[in-house]
């Protein structure tokens with residue numbers, strides 16, 4: 001029997017969980033997603049390259065199967081893939097035990113876009129699209145029509161102490177002269193320069209099969225990069241833009257085209273770009289799709305609506321149905337389930353045999 005106690009911590013879904021099925025079980029021809037970290041021997045420069053394959057197609061297929069939304073327009077899918085790849089790069093670039101949530105709050109047809117990556121590189125993504133996205137639309141036409149769009153990076157610790165709020169940094173989708181930025185990579189480069197004072201080069205690309213990214217970053221002079229600005233110092237600030245090794249490697253990285261990033265394997269990309277550099281590789285990691293939704297979390301959401309609202313929905317529709325925007329899982333609460341949500345564990349009535 002599921003517990004009535006609400007837990008804010010991620011809890012395993014008590015229902016049979018199709019969100020944790022590995023896509024390879026039914027898509028054997030799709031390669032496993034991979035993320036590789038590397039260093040340039042003796043130079044203050046690090047890099048990460050990510051190729052989301054099965055993890056990305058799983059996101060797309062779940063959206064496609066969700067009859068309440070249908071699939072994303074290709075332009076939105078491209079943005080979501082870039083966000084997922086960027087989220088994986090940023091999560092793996094910090095030492096942090098909690099979710100990294102990359103969000104865009106748009107003022108155009110795409111109202112909200114979210115990519116969330118856990119420390120083990122499990123990820124999920126969703127977007128709320130309210131208007132028509134025209135063919136060929138880019139970042140400004142999708143999320144920054146009136147130059148009011150924002151990008152937020154949230155670090156949500158897994159083990160919070162009482163009252164602790166997640167860290168959040170926000171940047172606009174325009175440059176210093178109010179010019180609308182055409183690419184998500186520019187927005188995030190700006191963010192990392194602002195929050196970490198670290199020169200960063202990002203290349204992002206996505207299509208219907210692959211979401212990929214390359215990050216090249218100058219190592220901090222002091223401390224470690226952490227996206228939260230804790231190591232901001234004049235030494236780090238003074239180093240912005242002046243490191244010759246970083247500048248050379250970033251220029252090489254910038255020559256990588258989106259098509260090359262999508263089509264070439266990791267070894268080929270690194271060899272072609274950095275064949276004159278001494279690259280030290282780390283063991284690869286495996287990003288995957290996973291959703292952290294659960295019946296407990298949905299229960300607590302229904303409780304927050306209040307009993308009257310819940311009863312109104314039940315009177316109108318017979319049961320309360322809540323779909324997860326990230327994975328498409330449907331949670332259903334009938335009259336008995338709903339009544340239990342609003343009964344404190346202390347004075348719980350006996351539960352009829354049929355629903356145990």
Ligand SMILES: [Zn+2]
Pocket residue numbers: 019291292293294324325326327328329
């Ligand atoms: Zn879910």
